[in-house]
Amino acid sequence: MIEIRNLTKIYDGTAAVDDVSLTVEKGQIAALVGTSGSGKTTLLRMINRLVEPTHGQVLIDGEDTQDIAPHLLRRRIGYAIQGHGLFPHHSVARNIGTVPKLLGWKPEAIRARVDELLELFQLDPAAFRDRMPQELSGGQQQRVGVARALAARPDLLLMDEPFGALDPVIRAKAQHDLRDIQRQLGTTLILVTHDMEEAVTLGDRIAVMDKGRLVQYAPPAEVLTAPATPFVRDLVGQAERPFRLLSLTPASAVARAGQADGAPIPRTASLRDALAECLWSGRDAVPVEGGGIVTLAALRAEAAPTARAAE
């Protein structure tokens, strides 16, 4: 668990981060969103002390980060940034093995871990282990950057726009893989993103920053249906919010007994997928694999905030 208490960073008399407090429970994902310059990166970097706070505290499992030497702290916390930050003159294997090596792991253990991570990120170890970063595509470099951040099995992972440079298809896959890996390992994750879609998809809670202040910290459905300020409402996007709300719920959760024509959608497909399928095929309902149907009426009810409020 990570507790951020009254964290503040002042640059030249101006607060880049202004008295922010929030807690991320173990194994949860917090997505930090906000406009450019709202203090997201500064907040993230104060957690691993790449930036020293002006005031406030960060506790990791109850331990004050001020009591841990910064270089030791950074070995415990995974950190992945946009543009990956790989060492250009080191092979993929050496990049991924950086922190395990600093921690004194045995060479065989490092090698096994590198191969395990490459496989996890669907990069064939035999083909990729000895390549140099410039011999990889942008998407492959980003995956290696995330693999490096996970190498020493950190309990806490900080990510600053890790998927920024990926095309939408690979990005969706990378998000899905990250969520799987994060669940498997029970990692606590704090993720900075510009993309509200990404925040809604990945975040157990969304933290919205505006001019250095935390203006809302709540589960995605609450941020969408009860934005704390006009700024949050604008950030969420009025036109997109019903679709974003639908994307939070799997079809299996609202499937009811009934008959509908056509190919079924997977149980894990979101209600947004169900709506797209209804609209595209001109149907009023779609069957769900394994039984049940989702109707347009059910979708309408789920997309409205009043339906959520009644839950």
Ligand SMILES: Nc1ncnc2c1ncn2[C@@H]1O[C@H](COP(=O)(O)OP(=O)(O)OP(=O)(O)O)[C@@H](O)[C@H]1O
């Ligand atoms: N080293 C620094 N010295 C002075 N001001 C800084 C420094 N680092 C950041 N700032 C200022 O602090 C504010 C917050 O910056 P930060 O990078 O945290 O914002 P952000 O929300 O991550 O922005 P973006 O989404 O554009 O990356 C900005 O106004 C920025 O100019």
